[in-house]
Amino acid sequence: MRNYFIILLVLTLTVIYTTGCEKQMVDSVMDVVDQPDVPSKDDPEAYAVALVQSAIDLYKSDGKDAVISYHNDPANIDGQWYVFITDENDIFIAHAQSPHLIDQDLKVLPGIDRLDLGAEIAMATEEGKWTDYLWPNPETNKLEQKRTWSIRYDGYLFASGYYVPWKPDPATPPVVSKEDPAAYTHAIVLEAIARYEYTGKEATATYYNDKTNIDGQWYVFITDENDHFVAHAPRPDFIGTDLKDVEWLDEDVERHDGSTLGTKIAMASVTGDWIDYLWPNPESGVTELKRTWAIRHDGYLFGSGYYISTETQ
Numbered sequence: 001m002r003n004y005f006i007i008l009l010v011l012t013l014t015v016i017y018t019t020g021c022e023k024q025m026v027d028s029v030m031d032v033v034d035q036p037d038v039p040s041k042d043d044p045e046a047y048a049v050a051l052v053q054s055a056i057d058l059y060k061s062d063g064k065d066a067v068i069s070y071h072n073d074p075a076n077i078d079g080q081w082y083v084f085i086t087d088e089n090d091i092f093i094a095h096a097q098s099p100h101l102i103d104q105d106l107k108v109l110p111g112i113d114r115l116d117l118g119a120e121i122a123m124a125t126e127e128g129k130w131t132d133y134l135w136p137n138p139e140t141n142k143l144e145q146k147r148t149w150s151i152r153y154d155g156y157l158f159a160s161g162y163y164v165p166w167k168p169d170p171a172t173p174p175v176v177s178k179e180d181p182a183a184y185t186h187a188i189v190l191e192a193i194a195r196y197e198y199t200g201k202e203a204t205a206t207y208y209n210d211k212t213n214i215d216g217q218w219y220v221f222i223t224d225e226n227d228h229f230v231a232h233a234p235r236p237d238f239i240g241t242d243l244k245d246v247e248w249l250d251e252d253v254e255r256h257d258g259s260t261l262g263t264k265i266a267m268a269s270v271t272g273d274w275i276d277y278l279w280p281n282p283e284s285g286v287t288e289l290k291r292t293w294a295i296r297h298d299g300y301l302f303g304s305g306y307y308i309s310t311e312t313q
Contacts, residue, residue, distance in 0.1 A: 038050060041081075044147075044162035045147070045149075045162075047081075047162070048081075048147070048148075048149045048160050048161055048162050049128075049149050051081060051083060051160045052083060052149055052150075052151060052158045052159060052160050055067055055070075055071060055083045055085065055158050055160075056151075056153045056158055058070060059153070059154070059156070059158075064156075067085065067094070068085065068093050068094045070094075071083045071084070071085060071094040071095075071096060072094045072095070072096050072099065072102070073096055074096045074097075076096060077096050077097055077138075079138075079139055080137055080138060080139050080162060080163050081160065081162070082095075082096055082097045082160065083158060083159065083160045084097070084098075084101075084159050084160070085156060085157065085158055085159075086106050086122070086156065086157040087155070087156060088155035088156065089105075090105055090106040090107050090118075090122045090157065091103060091104065091105055091106070092104050092105075092106060097138060098271075105118070106118045106121060106122050106157070107119045107122045109121075110272075111133050111134070111135075112133070112134045112135065112143065112186065112190070112271065112272060112295070113133055113134040113174070113186070113190060114133065114183075115182065115183055115186070117131075117133050121148060121150050121157075121159065122157065124150035124151055124152055124157055124159070125151075125152055126151065126152045126153065127151070128149060128150065128151035128152075129149075129150060129151075130147055130148070130149055131147070131148045131150065131161075132145060132146070132147050132148075133145075133146055133148075134146070134166065134190070135163075135271070136270035136271060136296075136297075137163045139163075140298075141270060141296070141297075141298060141299065142166070142197075142297055142298050143166055143190075143193060143297055144163040144164060144165055144166045145163065145164040145165075145166050146161050146162070146163050146164075147161050147162055147164065148160065148161030149161060166197065167197075168190075168193070168194030168197055168198060169194065169198065170191055170194040170195040170198050170199070174187050174190075181291075181306040182291070182293070182306075184218070184306070185218070185291075185292075185293050185304050185305055185306055186272075186293060188215075188218055188220060188304050189220060189272075189293060189294075189295060189302050189303065189304050192204065192208060192220040192222065192302050192304075193295075193297050193302055195207060196222075196297070196298070196300065196302075201224075201230070201300070204222065204231070205222060205230040205231045207231075208220045208221070208222060208231035208232075208233060209231050209232070209233055209236065209239070210233060211233050211234075213233060214233050214234060214282060216283045217281055217282065217283040217284075217306060217307050218304060218306065219232075219233050219234055219282070219304065220302060220303070220304045221238075221302075221303050221304070222300060222301065222302055222303075223243045223266070223300065223301045224299070224300060225299035225300065226242075227242055227243040227244055227262075227266045227301065228240055228241065228242055228243070229241055229242075229243060230300075234282045242262070243262040243265060243266050243301070244260055244262040244263045244266050245260065245262055246260060246261050246262030246265075247260050247261060247262075248260070248261045248277065248278075249277075249278045249279070249287065251278060251287070252277055252278040255276070255277055261277055264277075265292060265294050265301075265303065266301065268294035268295055268296055268301055268303070269295070269296060270295065270296045270297070271295070272293055272294065272295035273293070273294060273295075274291055274292065274293050275291075275292050275294070276289060276290070276291050276292075277289075277290055277292070278290070279307075281307045283307075284307075286309075288307040288308060288309055289307065289308045289309075290305045290306070290307050290308075291305050291306055291307075291308065292304065292305030293305060
C-alpha cells in the first residue's frame with residue numbers, strides 16, 4: 001500500500017510538470033510579489049535618486065550609446081527633471097537641457113554663486129553626493145536653489161536634481177573680497193537679483209540708479225525684457241535706451257565684428273557670460289579694459305564688471 005501511494009505521487013508530479021502547471025504555479029506566485037514603488041515627485045530627493053538610477057540601469061541593460069542618445073533627446077526632459085552624464089574624464093556626453101555643454105569639461109564649469117561648481121559636482125564617488133547651488137530653473141527662467149544628486153558608475157558620472165524656490169535677502173549678501181574681482185562681481189550681481197526678487201523691479205531700479213550706490217569701480221546696470229536700460233547710475237542718459245545700441249569705443253577696434261557692444265552683452269544667457277571691452281572707469285576717469293558679467297533672470301538682464309588697468313596688461 002505504501003509503495004502504491006509513492007507511485008501515485010510520482011505520477012501526479014509528472015503530470016503537473018508535463019502539462020505546464022508548474023510554470024503556472026510559479027507565475028501566480030510572482031504576480032503577488034509587490035514591485036518597488038516609483039518615488040513620487042512630491043518627494044523630490046527620492047525622485048532625483050531614482051531618476052539617476054534609471055539612467056544607470058539603462059546603461060547596464062542597453063549600453064553607453066543608448067543611454068547617451070536617450071538623455072540627449074529634449075523629448076526626455078520632464079519639466080525641471082533631466083539627467084546629465086559625463087565620461088570618465090568628466091567630459092559632458094549627455095545634457096538635453098544644455099546641449100552646448102557637450103564635449104566640455106564639467107570640472108571647469110563655473111557656477112553662478114561660486115566659481116568652482118563643476119569641480120565640486122565632479123567630486124562625486126560611487127557612494128554619490130548632493131550639491132546645492134544657484135541655477136536657472138528651465139520652467140521659470142529664474143535663478144533658484146538646485147539640489148543635484150551625482151554618482152559614479154563604471155567611471156561615468158550620472159546626475160539629476162530638483163529646484164527649490166530661492167528666497168534671498170539682499171540685506172545679507174555673501175561676504176566676498178574685492179581681492180577676487182570675478183567672484184565679487186558675481187556676488188553684487190546676485191545681490192541685485194535678490195533685491196529684485198525681494199522688493200520688485202521698480203524699487204530695484206530706483207536703488208541702482210542712485211549714484212550713492214556706486215562702489216568705486218563697481219556698479220550694477222539692469223535692462224528690461226526688451227533690453228532697454230532701467231538702471232545705470234553712472235550714465236543716467238542711458239535710461240530708456242536700447243542696450244543693443246551701445247557702440248564699441250573707437251579705440252576698441254580689435255573687438256569689432258560687425259555687431260555692437262550692446263548686442264554682445266545682450267546675448268548673455270541664463271547662466272551668465274563674461275565679455276571684455278574698453279570702457280571709462282568711473283573711479284579713475286580713464287578708459288580701461290572692463291570685464292563684465294551679465295546674466296538673464298526673469299527676462300531682465302543684470303550686469304556688473306571690474307576694470308583691468310591698461311598699464312598692467
